[in-house]
Amino acid sequence: MDVNNSHLKRLIDKTDDAFKDLMREPQSSDLNQAYEAAKNELNRYLVSIRSQVKSTQTQNDER
Numbered sequence: 001m002d003v004n005n006s007h008l009k010r011l012i013d014k015t016d017d018a019f020k021d022l023m024r025e026p027q028s029s030d031l032n033q034a035y036e037a038a039k040n041e042l043n044r045y046l047v048s049i050r051s052q053v054k055s056t057q058t059q060n061d062e063r
Contacts, residue, residue, distance in 0.1 A: 004049065011042040 018035040025031055 008045065008049070011038070011045055014038045015042050 015035070015038040018031070018038040022028065022031045022035045
């Protein structure tokens, strides 16, 4: 799980940095795209983790 935690932290930091950059230049389409890409990557990862947790819980419930 530590690998997942470090990956999650990296994605959160990447999203946070992209947001801060965008706030400095709100009209920048490149920075807006970078922020949206970072958010999407984080969201995809969270969906994946939630699915894994749900699958593990379902397997444990069946035992």
